[in-house]
Amino acid sequence: MSDPRLAELSRLLPALALKTESADLAFYGRDWTRRWTPAPLAIALPSSIEEVQGIVRWANAQRVALVPSGGRTGLSGGAVAANGELVVSLERMNRVLGFHSADRLLTVQAGMALEAVHQAALGHGLIYPVDFASRGSCSIGGNIATNAGGIRVVRYGNTRDWIAGLTLVTGSGDVLELNRGLVKNSSGYDLRQLVIGAEGTLGIVVEAQLRLTDPPPASQVMLLALPSFEALMQVFERLRARLTLSAFEFFTDRALHHVAAHGAQRPFAEDYPYYVVTEFDGDSPDAALEAFGTLLEAELVVDGVIAQSQAQAAALWHLREGITEALARHLPYKNDVSVRIGAMPRFLAETQVLLGREYPHFEVVWFGHIGDGNLHINVLKPEAMENADFVHECGRVTALLAQSLQNHGGSISAEHGIGLVKKPYLSSTRSAAEVALMRGIRRAFDPAGIMNPHKLFDADADAVVPAYGETA
Amino acid sequence: MSDPRLAELSRLLPALALKTESADLAFYGRDWTRRWTPAPLAIALPSSIEEVQGIVRWANAQRVALVPSGGRTGLSGGAVAANGELVVSLERMNRVLGFHSADRLLTVQAGMALEAVHQAALGHGLIYPVDFASRGSCSIGGNIATNAGGIRVVRYGNTRDWIAGLTLVTGSGDVLELNRGLVKNSSGYDLRQLVIGAEGTLGIVVEAQLRLTDPPPASQVMLLALPSFEALMQVFERLRARLTLSAFEFFTDRALHHVAAHGAQRPFAEDYPYYVVTEFDGDSPDAALEAFGTLLEAELVVDGVIAQSQAQAAALWHLREGITEALARHLPYKNDVSVRIGAMPRFLAETQVLLGREYPHFEVVWFGHIGDGNLHINVLKPEAMENADFVHECGRVTALLAQSLQNHGGSISAEHGIGLVKKPYLSSTRSAAEVALMRGIRRAFDPAGIMNPHKLFDADADAVVPAYGETA
Structure with missing residues (x-):
């Protein structure tokens, strides 16, 4: 604790836990991105709102940048601390308050971890449906x-829809x-x-009031094999009209290949180009079979399986949920883009041509x-290629993709945030x-520019720490 | 058009419709509040985004305040123009674009009027559920x-939940x-x-992308008579657990008295202190009867009727929806307050005591x-009392009510907005x-302070027009 700024922090908040070991700096200084070398000043682990407030006041006085830190599972670098910032980890503030x-x-x-929130909700016979x-x-x-x-967004919306109050x-x-949990407040x-979606640039969220809802009826899980991307939108619209969908997820044969290589069992004897995992209310099991029959007849699907047990449902879901982990060792460059649902077919056709041409x-x-x-478009790093060269090349193509998104009214980040990774786009x-x-708003919340500087966009006050280079 | 500023506006936008007749100034210069004397400079009726943009640029150059204007059905004075502002009526921009x-x-x-939106949605077999x-x-x-x-908030949420994009x-x-209609955009x-809920202080909303949804199953409407306010929350929780509610509205015997005096038929032979109109999915009619039976047995309701026809359903709804109109001739002072649902019983008990004491x-x-x-708490003006005295007296009590709301974590405006009426609270x-x-944000969107000045809160730049007195 030789840094005089940290000594002052300890003097102001004697009970505040601080970590400065190099292993801790490395662990808390990065998220699931691997492009920056962690180099925080220290890690603070406050256990109360008062301690968080004390940290922020200290940071204003000392002109130290703060990086709010949760589970650091982010994919856009929003929780990276590589320039001498103080990481403010909320991991000790993880309790249900009421x-x-x-x-x-x-x-x-x-x-609090999302899964712990799920458990707490179930304890009251309700669900927190974001997952x-x-x-x-x-x-x-x-x-x-x-x-x-x-x-579950197709049924329940995004996190925003479930936040009734924030501290x-x-x-x-x-x-x-x-908002203090009010339903109506004009x-x-x-x-x-x-604050929702601001990536920690306006302040540190310390508490939240989460809306819960009734659990849905018992659900069914179905895996479909599709002959073409064109069929995908039609399958979605037809199923949405007949079933109460709670999920509709697609992946390609390449995704399945990697999950299978990582240990999952292949669902069909044959290979198909596209797959869908869908979950829906199971209150009329015949409806699902009927819907599947008409899709088969219309040649919109070529094969399919409905889970007959919880274990089978979990196995089908794993084919989709295991993708990120299965790809991790290939250091994928991740794009997380969105367009209006109706704009999807044209955007997709264009993107397939673009990527085929640029990423041969x-x-x-x-x-x-x-x-x-x-x-989600994941580009895998060829083993022989240097990561820096790979990232550079992917950046070039992402700029072209961003142009295409702009033409289609889409977004360069659907759910990962902008952070450092998407900032250029x-x-x-x-x-x-x-x-x-946004810059004007940031100035109102954080005039000294101490909150997660250089993330999302460069604010006028971001001079507190130097801009990020790509150093890892 | 003798005002040189208006002459300049006409020169810049020759096709822009402007009204300056005194009847128009009076008509467009007020909303459903009657506390301020309308005195706008003129009324502009743009027919395109370009004209709205031209008006805003002119207003910045000429330092003229603008009051965005829709149907002027507001109850908080948000659309009042009493200080030489230009009213920007959107009434000619009322089309479906796609x-x-x-x-x-x-x-x-x-x-576009809300009812026209409802019709347009139905034309596509869907609903826009805010009503x-x-x-x-x-x-x-x-x-x-x-x-x-x-x-319909109990089922569908507020306007915010249905706005997928704004221009x-x-x-x-x-x-x-x-946001351009995207489901996901981080x-x-x-x-x-x-912008949603900003009461025209950040700019003028010119277009919106509205989410639509499936129509619910055919519904049933039930009127219940309750013995006490204490029963109300219990009836709500029990019905919510058994039926799929789309509305749950309450009113008192005094409200029914006024609607009946205004021509509605009384639903029961006897008088009861509290009433509830509730609407719910009619897919299991027995469930409603059963629920009613258990409420009756528990003495939580004392009488009730389930509508047997569309006409009867409309008549039951009219008992609730006709209240505002029935009260209008009494120049009611309106409070529109909210607390967390769970805080309601204690807040209500306190408020009943407060108002009984202060408004004998x-x-x-x-x-x-x-x-x-x-x-909604409506205080009726005694016929013999001067309106200014009445408003003054109500203001005094509203300050006490505001204190009670603050103690209970509530809001002084649930759905009417702050405008001029609630600004002191x-x-x-x-x-x-x-x-x-909020002041800092307003400054970023509207540095010259031309957008609906003095509404919601006083901004630093609100010197463009003088503060509002209560002049009517």
Whole structure:
């Protein structure tokens, strides 16, 4: 603790846990991206709102940048600390604070893991319906910071739709209790909404009031094999009209190849180009069989299986949810893009041509949430290629993809956030006037520019720490 | 058109319709509040985004304040123009611009009436589910400006939940296309959300992309008579657990008295202290009868009727929806407050004591959306009392009510907005730090302070027009 700034922090907040071991700096200084070398000043692990507030005031006085930190499962570098920042980990603030039955609200600290929230909701006979594969390690605070989406958006919407209240420590050190769980509140700008998706650039979310809802009826899980991408949108629209869908996820043969290579059992004897995992209310099992029959007849699907047990359902889901892990060793360059659902076929056709032309020697793995207009495009690094060269090459093609997204009114980030990774492409999704407004808003919340500098966009006050280079 | 500023506006936008007749100034210069004397400079009726943009640029150059204007059905004075402002009426921008089937999105101009949106949605076999009594005259732009709620919130949420995209002309004259109908878009601050509920202080909403959904199954409407307010929350929780509610509205015997005096037929031979109109999916008619039976047995309801026809359902709904009109001739002072649903019983008990003590000679009529924690408290003006004295006296008591709301974590405006009427009480709902942030945000969108000045809160730049006195 030789740094005088840290000594001062310890003097101000004697009970605050701080870590400065190099293993800790490395562990807490990065997220699931691997492009930057972690180099934080230290890690603070506050256990109360007062400690968070004290940290922010200290940071303002000392001009130290802060990086709010949840489960660090982010894929855009939003939680990277590589320039001498203090990482503020919420991992000790991970408790349920209360449950309001009439309101169906669960109040939690922001460091709570998503899966723990799921369990707490079930304990009250209700569900918190936002869900995705990183549920065991990601935190609610991080979910809020990126307005996380996931696999149930087609039915339940994004994180935003389930946040009834937030407690925020702003970049100025003010504690705001935003919306306080009200259903109706027309009393000026809804700052809660502004904080959701702000990637920690306006302040640190310390508590949240989560809306819960009734569990759906028992569900069924079905895997479909499709002959073409063109069939995909039609299958989606037909199933949506007949079944109550809670998920509709697609992936390609290449994705299945990697999951199978990673240990999963192949679902069919034959190979097909496209697959869909879909989950829907199981209250009329005949409807699913009937729907499958008409899809088969129309040649929109070529094979399929309906899970007959929980274990089989889990196995089918693993084919989709295991993709990210199966790809990890190939250091994939990840694109997470969205367009309006109706714009998907044309955007996709264009993108397939673009990537085929620009990436002739790279393997590209597609999957995503087709019912939300959200595609994940993973480009795998050839083993022989240097990572820096690979990232550079992918960046060049991403610029072309961003141009195509702009033409189709899409977004360069559907659910991962902008962070550091997508920052060069923000202008494809948000106009210069919008970015100028965001800059003005950031200034109001964080005049000294201490909150997660250089993430999302460069603010005027971001001079507190130097800009990020790609150093790993 | 003797005013040189208007002459310049006509020169810049020769096709722009302008009205300056005194009857027009009076008509367009006020909303459903009657506390301010209309005195706008003129009325502009643009027919395109370009004209709206031209008006905003002119207003910046000439330092003329603008008041965006929809159906002017607001109850908080948000659309009042009493200080020489230019009213910008969107009434000529009232068309459907497109429908995207795969996305279930209806794109409309902001001046379209809510009821016309309902009709347009039905034309595609879908519904736009936000609804309230002023549907025939209120506009979508106004709904967005106040994040309007209404009678279906318990099932479908507020206006916010149905806005997939917005086109805004900011106070600086920039045209922003916010979110463009995307389901998932994690690319920085969601400015769309900031504009919803901003009461025209950040810019003028000119177009919106509205989400549509499937029509619910055929519904049933039931009227219940309750012995006490204590029973109300229990009836709500029990019915919510057994039926799929789309509305749960309550009103008192005094409310029924006024609607009956205004021509409605009384539903029961006897008088009861509290009534509930509830609507729910009619797919299991026995469930409703069964639920009613158990409520009767538990003495939570004392009488009830289930509509047997569309006409009877409409008659039951009229008992609730006719209240505002029936009260209008009594020049009611309106409170529109909310608390968490679970906080309702204690807040209500306290409020009943407060109003009984402070308003011994005033008639107080209660109704509201109990499932949303939203109460409408209407105080009727005694005939012999001067309106100014009445408003002054009501203001004194509203300050006490605001204090009670603050203690219970509630809001001084659930769905009407702050406008001019609730501005003195904003601090009961939003902290000084929040208001300071709102001021900073307003500055970013509207540096010259031309957008609906003095509404919601006083901005630094609001010197463009003088502050509002209560002049009518």
